[in-house]
Amino acid sequence: MPPAGMGRRVEAIPGVPLPYGILGGCTTILDVTDPHELLGVEWQALGCCPVHDTDWCSDESPGDGPAGSSPPKEFCRPTYEDALPVTVYAGMECSTIGWSYEEAIEHARAAIELGEQRAVEEAFWRDTLSAQAVDLTPAAGPVGIAQGVAALEGCLAESYGGVGVLHVPAGAAALLGCCNILTREEGSLRTLVGNCAIVGAGYSALNTGPGGLPAEPGTAWLYISGPVQARRGPIDLIPDGPGASVDYRYNDRRVLAERTYVVSTTCTVCAIQVEVCP
Template sequence: MEWLAVGCCAVRDWPDPCEAEPPGEESPGPVPRKEFCRPVTEHAAPITVYAGSECSTLGWKYEEARAHAEATLALGEQAALEAAFWRTKLAADAEDITPAGGPVRVAQGVARLEGCLARSYAGIGTLHLPVDVAALLDRDVLREDPDTGALGTLAGNCAVIGAGYSLMNTGPGSIPAEDGTAWLYITGPLAIRRGPADTIPDKAGASVNYRTNDRKVLVERTYVVGTTCTVCAIQVRTLD
């Protein structure tokens, strides 16, 4: 999936010509020029998540194996998608804004991430939080919308709390976090496209390996998760 980035170009002010100083004897210098921004093309690669069930044909029917695989995918696909997005986008493309002094408190980390995003993107972004870090944020940092139940910050950025993020907990370059620390990320808004779940095979006979008398059923779904402009990362302390 490809698209032109929107909101990544700066909007600048221009002085009122009526208030400009009258020309004097000296040259006013170079004539100011308005700056133009060339939009960049962004892209997102597909992410496929799957669940498979394997059993003996003596124990399970095809319908049971299929139901088990489908239920497994339904329960775990969000965490799998989060982990894949973290690995292929967040940790791969982030700018590390951790200060030279090392990891900061969680609330300070959120503040620095929001500042990083605000300097490069004009809209509402998305804060990506591991489950075991989100509990350390109080209501002054992360709030729930009473109408929608969505989580957000005082600055208005959305928040995603992910079990898949906790599974990864790596920094830029996929370097694992040290004990007592965690990585947080912020991006522009997310655009998620979700395909249908495909069951393979779709008939009982093809699911059986007659040499071993085992049955295998696979269920998978493909997503495309896009974001824009920038990815910022910061390391925080979790044992304060």
């Protein structure tokens, strides 16, 4: 039996973000120095226009009318895409007695470093995936998870020729392993086709379909998209001094750790509802 008396305060239990989330190996992370990039970005889409085959002996040239027996060549106008910023934060409040400004700032920084990935996933799922996706769910209802992944990869392959990203709620990820749909490869998860897979806690928290449609019990929504980039700024610690952090009415200290992200993808987003119960 331990001796009587006061217990001892020890260091917090450290945590590690989930390794295959949106800030993991599937996403290109760009630490930007130009603050204008954190206000939103626009770019000319690459790879969204189809490439066709043609008869090598065709005498048609760009700008000419139909000639010979070959069908006329098709031309695609470039399109522009954009992505908007999202700022994620961790807010800490404590009594000024026994917790210094430096300790509060350290705690807020540790909190955002551990939890920012989930917040970014929720924002990207809600504002990009759910908002842009084409729903492939058949009229008969949700499909098996392997069938769902196959449909999504087919959708992406037909509209985008490169490697894309499968977006999976954490609550459905185990089912992708039991059928060898996903395998580990150099710090990321990959399908047989070669698409990367993000397994997100934030995805699992929302689990909504196109237009914000909630998943029915026993089902989950999966998405697929083109490559994913995430521009991010530095962690901002607010306020920048101990005096401004104190609410003198209640003798409480409040600090914030914030970081702005601009997460983007390209071309196609497809969705399908799958069964997660055997």
